Amino acid sequence: MRSRNLEKWTVERSVELYGVDNWGGGYFKITPDGKLGITPFPGKGVCVPIPSIISGLQERGLGLPVLLRIENLLDAQISLLHDSFASAIKALQYSGEFRGVYPVKVNQQQQVLEEISKVGDRYNHGYEVGSKAELIAALSFLKNPKACLVCNGYKDRDYIDLALYACKMGFLCFLVLEMPSELPLILDRAKALGIKPRIGVRIKVSTQAGGHWAESAGDLSIFGLSTAEVVDVLDLLRGQSMLDCVQLLHFHLGSQIPNIRDIRTAVHEATRMYAELAKEGCAMGFLDLGGGLAVDYDGSHTNYASSRNYSLEEYCTDIVESVMATVDEHDLPHPHIITESGRATVAYYSVLLFNVLDVSRLENRTVPQTLDEEDPEAIHNLLEVYNSLSLKNLQECYNDAIYYRDQMRQLFRLGQCSLRQRAMSDTIFWAVIRNIAEKLPEMKNPPSALKDVDLALASIYYCNMSVFQSLPDAWAIGHLFPIMPVHRLDECPEEQAILADITCDSDGKLDSFIDIHGVKRVLELHSVKPCEPYYLGAFLVGAYQETLGDLHNLFGDTNVVSVRINEDGTYDFIRELEGDSVADVLSYVEFEPKQVLENFRKVAEQGVRTGKISPQERFMIMRAYERGMRGYTYLNVGRDCDNPDACATGLTSGL
Numbered sequence: 001m002r003s004r005n006l007e008k009w010t011v012e013r014s015v016e017l018y019g020v021d022n023w024g025g026g027y028f029k030i031t032p033d034g035k036l037g038i039t040p041f042p043g044k045g046v047c048v049p050i051p052s053i054i055s056g057l058q059e060r061g062l063g064l065p066v067l068l069r070i071e072n073l074l075d076a077q078i079s080l081l082h083d084s085f086a087s088a089i090k091a092l093q094y095s096g097e098f099r100g101v102y103p104v105k106v107n108q109q110q111q112v113l114e115e116i117s118k119v120g121d122r123y124n125h126g127y128e129v130g131s132k133a134e135l136i137a138a139l140s141f142l143k144n145p146k147a148c149l150v151c152n153g154y155k156d157r158d159y160i161d162l163a164l165y166a167c168k169m170g171f172l173c174f175l176v177l178e179m180p181s182e183l184p185l186i187l188d189r190a191k192a193l194g195i196k197p198r199i200g201v202r203i204k205v206s207t208q209a210g211g212h213w214a215e216s217a218g219d220l221s222i223f224g225l226s227t228a229e230v231v232d233v234l235d236l237l238r239g240q241s242m243l244d245c246v247q248l249l250h251f252h253l254g255s256q257i258p259n260i261r262d263i264r265t266a267v268h269e270a271t272r273m274y275a276e277l278a279k280e281g282c283a284m285g286f287l288d289l290g291g292g293l294a295v296d297y298d299g300s301h302t303n304y305a306s307s308r309n310y311s312l313e314e315y316c317t318d319i320v321e322s323v324m325a326t327v328d329e330h331d332l333p334h335p336h337i338i339t340e341s342g343r344a345t346v347a348y349y350s351v352l353l354f355n356v357l358d359v360s361r362l363e364n365r366t367v368p369q370t371l372d373e374e375d376p377e378a379i380h381n382l383l384e385v386y387n388s389l390s391l392k393n394l395q396e397c398y399n400d401a402i403y404y405r406d407q408m409r410q411l412f413r414l415g416q417c418s419l420r421q422r423a424m425s426d427t428i429f430w431a432v433i434r435n436i437a438e439k440l441p442e443m444k445n446p447p448s449a450l451k452d453v454d455l456a457l458a459s460i461y462y463c464n465m466s467v468f469q470s471l472p473d474a475w476a477i478g479h480l481f482p483i484m485p486v487h488r489l490d491e492c493p494e495e496q497a498i499l500a501d502i503t504c505d506s507d508g509k510l511d512s513f514i515d516i517h518g519v520k521r522v523l524e525l526h527s528v529k530p531c532e533p534y535y536l537g538a539f540l541v542g543a544y545q546e547t548l549g550d551l552h553n554l555f556g557d558t559n560v561v562s563v564r565i566n567e568d569g570t571y572d573f574i575r576e577l578e579g580d581s582v583a584d585v586l587s588y589v590e591f592e593p594k595q596v597l598e599n600f601r602k603v604a605e606q607g608v609r610t611g612k613i614s615p616q617e618r619f620m621i622m623r624a625y626e627r628g629m630r631g632y633t634y635l636n637v638g639r640d641c642d643n644p645d646a647c648a649t650g651l652t653s654g655l
Helices: 002-006 011-018 050-059 071-092 110-123 132-139 157-168 182-193 227-239 260-280 312-329 343-349 377-388 391-413 419-442 453-457 472-476 582-588 593-609 615-630
Strands: 028-030 036-038 066-070 101-103 126-129 148-151 172-177 199-202 246-250 286-288 336-338 350-361 459-463 483-485 495-500 513-515 518-520 523-525 535-538 559-565 571-577 651-654
Touching: 011 028, 036 050, 050 066, 050 350, 050 535, 050 559, 050 571, 066 071, 066 343, 071 110, 071 312, 071 343, 071 559, 101 110, 101 148, 110 126, 110 132, 110 343, 126 132, 132 148, 132 157, 148 157, 157 172, 157 182, 172 182, 172 246, 172 286, 182 227, 199 227, 227 260, 246 260, 260 286, 260 312, 312 336, 343 350, 350 495, 377 391, 377 419, 391 419, 419 453, 453 495, 483 523, 582 593, 582 615, 593 615
Parallel strands: 066 559, 101 126, 126 148, 148 172, 172 199, 199 246, 246 286, 286 336, 350 651, 459 495
Antiparallel strands: 028 036, 066 350, 350 459, 350 535, 483 535, 495 523, 513 518, 559 571
């Protein structure tokens, strides 16, 4: 990191380092005084610094970690999607309409569905559901009869009845067949209720895309009907003179499709099937292309799994062109196009804000110039490696250092070297590694064995959050989210770090970070100052993370704050939801909080009986226990700091 100090650090360098302009979608910018701001109105100059929002929520009694929901960004993404399709439809003279639907599974929070209902109303934006519970949630917000309600997932009688009742009430509700066995039940319930169903057919497209969710499509996909099964469905409906009930064709290529060519290929294949269904006599009118519109998490604009190699405008134009070309070949009316673009709708909307609790780093200890003669030969050899290291022999010195370090570890296990000798060997070894890391940038083609040297020297920043609760995709599938400081961005970041959460699990860490040239193993951060908070943000976390999060170590939901930014630059706190208390999470795992309290009261009373504590001490202990039960599951530190030595925020440890 020394090279960064050779010239004055600027916010422009922070913009480049953290890639804000590449992944931020125009919604985030760094202010001249080094704060990360929210810019919900492109071109209007409104920028609200995130640190000021943090101060505001802390003044209201809400601590970090907090999930910040920015309502404007949800509104903006819905409008952007519809406006982009409208432009493509107009430019290509396409006669059908675009009807977006929001897949509830992406983020089922009540506030999200409510906001989509309000903002999406003018666009006839509807919902896609995959379960009975999601259908019930969507029906509570569905008001626009022109908005589509697409019912996917596996269905029982109750699910089907609710969907049919939605049809009866005048909504554009489609029951999509996931498997052939659903059709007889749908027809039976439709006959019993006297309601004509709108049926959709989900097909397995042969096209498979890249990315984490490639298995959503292809012949072995667990979703949809094969071509033979589609024929069986058509024959059954024809036999009952109900082919006109089939009005929609649906496929889903997968979430986060990074390559536009895969999308074009799948759309063309699905549109051919659409044309065949129309030829069979189905009353087609809607083509549901599923999800897949990717979010450029790393800002690289490539076909990497965390990115996309296309713009929204290109996505919309390619879809409309492909559908139009195929249906025109068959002289069919242009269908209404549906997409289930949930990730792109809600990803920007949520930001996880958290504070750094502590830092652990390898101390740069002084290497001795000489050693005692009685010290093991391996230590002498290590010191010789340290003194002889040069740009020409980095690989050789690296190999030798590891060999002699391992020798010292073996000697220690055998009782043939002392603790102090072992510690001295570690000091010399890490000095060698540090020198290699400093010289490595000077090499044109560094050896592959040395690529992770920076990671070995990285500081560990302990963060007040749970990866398992708030960023589960980072842990489960190695998904990348943009992570960066939200202040001090006019200062040079002097540390290379990995992030650790506060769970007692070695998987509770983040050691892969976005980079314009790929994936980097360390994140550039600032040195934490004693008793001065240091805030980080994980961005684009609005899709899937809240629902998939779990209770590892009983860390529960974080505090949630929703803000709406006004065009004059002011902002309002719209909603505040307190995160889970200890009592809350205990109840999730079948504890009864009142009984827990009573059990501990008995334990404390036994302490009084045996003379281990006094009645007054029991009173204080019970108060502390009750306060803990009511408290936040995350650490509440750093609000007051009269004693720097006792401050939990900014305390630095050395290894």
